[in-house]
Amino acid sequence: MKYFLFSPLLLLTALDAKPVLENQSCKVCHPQIYQEYQNSMHSKSSIYKDILHKAVWDKHPAKAKGEYSCAKCHTPSDHQLMNGKSQLADNPTQQSEPISCQLCHQIESIEKHAKSNKNIFTSKDKHFFSANKEKKGEKIKFKQESRFFGLLTIQSGSPHHSIDYSNENYYNGDACMGCHSHKQNAKGFIVCDMEVKQGDSKETCISCHMPKVQGSLANHKESPSHAFHGLSIHNSPAQTLAKYVKLTLDQQANAFDIMIKNEATHALFPQPLRLAQLRVNIEREGKTIPLKTESFVKIIGTTGKMSMPWLADSIISDNSIKALETRKIHYDITLQKTDKLIVVFGYYVISPKIAKKLNITDKETIKFIPLTSKRFILLETSEQDK
Ligand code: HEC
Ligand code: HEC
Ligand code: HEC
Ligand code: HEC
Ligand code: HEC
Structure with missing residues (x-):
């Protein structure tokens, strides 16, 4: 197990702030991943940031009825909209984290449906799934220990959340398939279909689209690399x-x-x-x-x-x-x-x-x-x- 020196002050600032945006807390400890995410289409999938999504939505018959039917995949982090407490409207979530960090990291399983698949989320607060071949199966709770008669505080895991390395969907790429598999229209015709075929390939959605790139995965951890989070095919060649x-x-x-x-x-x-x-x-x-x-x-x-x-x-x-x-x-x-x-x-x-x-x-x-x-x-x- 790896230990590192730990500043109680930073923990307090991170936890005290109650930001409107979920990603603001992640940003404090995962600055590089946060930065990459800003350029990904997952941070720009709302009509307020994606002009193509807006152009198609503007012509969609559901718009006239005022029912934004794209939210479960395009803006699932707008919780007010998702639970029917508000209508589609411009707000900070729509602007910068329509698919937030924690939304993606809390997908517990995928339910398969003909119309489109459905993400099932964990009900545990601050419980994030991730993948790490060496730690596969482990569930890590934040631990803090006193050493040298309390002069030194040593911690393991993340001070903000627990990490669960046991979810197979984060290894085989199924975590992506709640949104990316297929979509049927009201006529029962499949309008979008990735037509996924694994064949003999050893690669997954995650190994290809989130390759390891230079830079630590967290501020308090010395790791040479982290999984790339800037997923996009817009504007620049990937x-x-x-x-x-x-x-x-x-x-x-x-x-x-x-x-x-x-x-x-x-x-x-x-x-x-x-x-x-x-x-x-x-x-x-x-x-x-x-x-x-x-x-x-x-x-x-x-x-x-x-x-x-x-x-x-x-x-x-x-x-x-x-x-x-x-x-x-x-x-x-x-x-x-x-x-x-x-x-x-x-x-x-x-x-x-x-x-x-x-x-x-x-x-x-x-x-x-x-x-x-x-x-x-x-x-x-x-x-x-x-
Ligand atoms: C106070 C600092 C802190 C905050 C805030 C924080 N994290 Fe972390 N996180 C860490 C540290 C440190 C680790 C590395 C733990 C380890 O590997 O022992 C980590 C690890 C992770 C991992 C697993 C990494 C792996 O090894 O696969 C995920 C996923 C993650 N964080 C997501 C998030 C998300 C999403 C947020 C915001 C909701 C967040 N974190 C907020 C400090 C933080
Ligand atoms: C089942 C999940 C799901 C639903 C529901 C959904 N979408 Fe999407 N949509 C996606 C995914 C995933 C992509 C990215 C596809 C890709 O790049 O291969 C996407 C991409 C798009 C794009 C292309 C955007 C671009 O910038 O290239 C448009 C346009 C779009 N969706 C319109 C809509 C509209 C309008 C609705 C609601 C009426 C909707 N979608 C509902 C999953 C969904
Ligand atoms: C909550 C639903 C959701 C999940 C989960 C999700 N995506 Fe996406 N993804 C989208 C939507 C919606 C878009 C399209 C945004 C747009 O263009 O408006 C998108 C865009 C993308 C793009 C960029 C396509 C483009 O048009 O630029 C890639 C690549 C991608 N996703 C890969 C993945 C991978 C790999 C995973 C799993 C690790 C994943 N996604 C998980 C909803 C999701
Ligand atoms: C062997 C590598 C590889 C694997 C595995 C892979 N992809 Fe891709 N994917 C690509 C390439 C190459 C492109 C085209 C990239 C580009 O234009 O930048 C692409 C494009 C995409 C796009 C953009 C398509 C569009 O028209 O908007 C999405 C979304 C995507 N992949 C999601 C996924 C998902 C989800 C999985 C898992 C089922 C997956 N990919 C598995 C290599 C891969
Ligand atoms: C589209 C879904 C998605 C979104 C959005 C997303 N992540 Fe991840 N993240 C993943 C997946 C899948 C992995 C596992 C990659 C791997 O195999 O190491 C991962 C890995 C990580 C790791 C571990 C990195 C490593 O190298 O092991 C951290 C830390 C993390 N994410 C934090 C974040 C933070 C912070 C944000 C928001 C700024 C975020 N994630 C947004 C899907 C997502």
């Missing part, structure tokens, strides 16, 4: 994730194939707003020759036409790249010796077509975001290849 989408080239005599290997255990960008693309350019004798852009998209709608999610009753088309799939894209083009092939795989958070329909013009939101790219230099073209 660099840590690029390695899970691999691009390779298969060159033939008069043609070539680009292979996109998706190592994620879910379909890539299967949400109705997204559009993924493969863009290929040949650099030849100082010129750049663009080839046809390949799009990957799942389109939902009614009677053969794209529609808003609440109207949709069928899949119109779907060539999104599935969990653990390797997609081959064929090009009937003869590559020449000394050609350079620039291959980029990336995405739009909102496809330009839908952005137009929803009147979204914000440049940061509508830009193309490269996820991964590769430059193939063709020096050795064998006789056979020619």
Whole structure:
């Protein structure tokens, strides 16, 4: 067990303050994780921070009835709203912690339902679940001991909360599936589906999206790293994730194939707003020759036409790249010796077509975001290849 010196003063300041916001207490002792979280979509999932969520909500039929039906996943930390004591309104929780630290750390289990899954929370106060392979199974209560006749106070665990390392959902990623699995509309049609398939993969939602990054997990603890909390695919390419989408080239005599290997255990960008693309350019004798852009998209709608999610009753088309799939894209083009092939795989958070329909013009939101790219230099073209 690790011990460390402990300042009673800090404990008092942390516990005395009664902040409006739940995350303020966590911030005192977990500053780095708190900082990362500020950039995550979990801190921006309300209509007041996410213009896409707002744009779709504004058109949703439930809005006219004044029933914000998105709260259980988008703003579950707004407790007044959740227990029906208030209507959807701008407040500090909606602004900065619609899915708070403790909400995520108190998910005890997931109930599976056809419409959408449901998070079941622990009823114990300040009891947080976490994952640590070395401590798996342990439940740690804060302990304080006096040493050297009371001259030194030594503590173990966290002075603010107990930690429970025994919840399997924080190891296998199921803690994410109360919100991220799927969602049906009123017609019983599934409008969002991650299409999760574990296959032989050893990776989980948590190992890929919350990799260990530098910096201590808490102020009072010397740990070299902590789990990354800035989960987002908005605005910037998630660099840590690029390695899970691999691009390779298969060159033939008069043609070539680009292979996109998706190592994620879910379909890539299967949400109705997204559009993924493969863009290929040949650099030849100082010129750049663009080839046809390949799009990957799942389109939902009614009677053969794209529609808003609440109207949709069928899949119109779907060539999104599935969990653990390797997609081959064929090009009937003869590559020449000394050609350079620039291959980029990336995405739009909102496809330009839908952005137009929803009147979204914000440049940061509508830009193309490269996820991964590769430059193939063709020096050795064998006789056979020619
Ligand atoms: C007064 C300081 C303090 C406050 C306030 C505090 N924590 Fe902690 N927390 C710690 C310390 C110290 C540890 C490390 C304990 C250990 O590993 O022995 C810790 C550990 C944790 C862990 C488990 C880390 C692991 O090893 O996996 C989680 C999860 C956690 N805290 C969440 C929170 C959340 C959420 C809040 C806000 C509601 C919060 N903490 C507030 C000090 C604090
Ligand atoms: C079952 C949980 C759940 C419910 C209920 C839910 N959502 Fe979501 N929503 C999510 C999750 C999870 C994401 C993130 C999906 C992703 O990025 O793959 C999301 C993302 C979105 C996005 C894309 C946001 C962006 O910035 O890219 C929109 C738009 C959206 N939801 C609209 C709504 C609306 C409107 C409602 C209520 C009528 C609603 N959602 C209800 C879980 C839910
Ligand atoms: C309480 C519901 C909830 C839980 C639990 C939850 N998420 Fe989310 N998550 C959301 C919502 C809602 C969004 C979309 C916010 C938006 O775009 O408006 C989101 C966004 C994301 C994004 C960014 C997508 C984007 O559009 O930028 C990632 C990645 C993500 N979640 C992964 C996870 C992982 C991994 C876990 C488990 C450790 C998890 N989430 C747990 C509700 C949840
Ligand atoms: C092998 C690694 C890997 C695993 C395992 C994995 N993901 Fe992903 N995930 C990715 C990659 C790569 C992307 C695309 C990332 C990007 O654009 O930044 C992605 C994207 C996402 C997005 C954004 C999708 C969108 O269109 O908004 C969400 C949400 C997400 N993952 C949640 C999860 C959840 C929940 C799980 C567990 C069921 C999971 N991921 C498991 C690698 C992984
Ligand atoms: C989307 C859900 C989610 C949210 C929101 C969230 N966490 Fe976590 N957190 C997790 C999961 C899952 C892990 C376990 C990661 C692992 O395998 O180590 C974790 C790990 C931790 C750890 C231990 C880190 C380590 O390296 O072991 C601490 C401390 C922590 N969280 C604190 C916080 C604080 C503070 C906040 C708010 C600023 C927060 N969490 C918000 C899901 C979440």
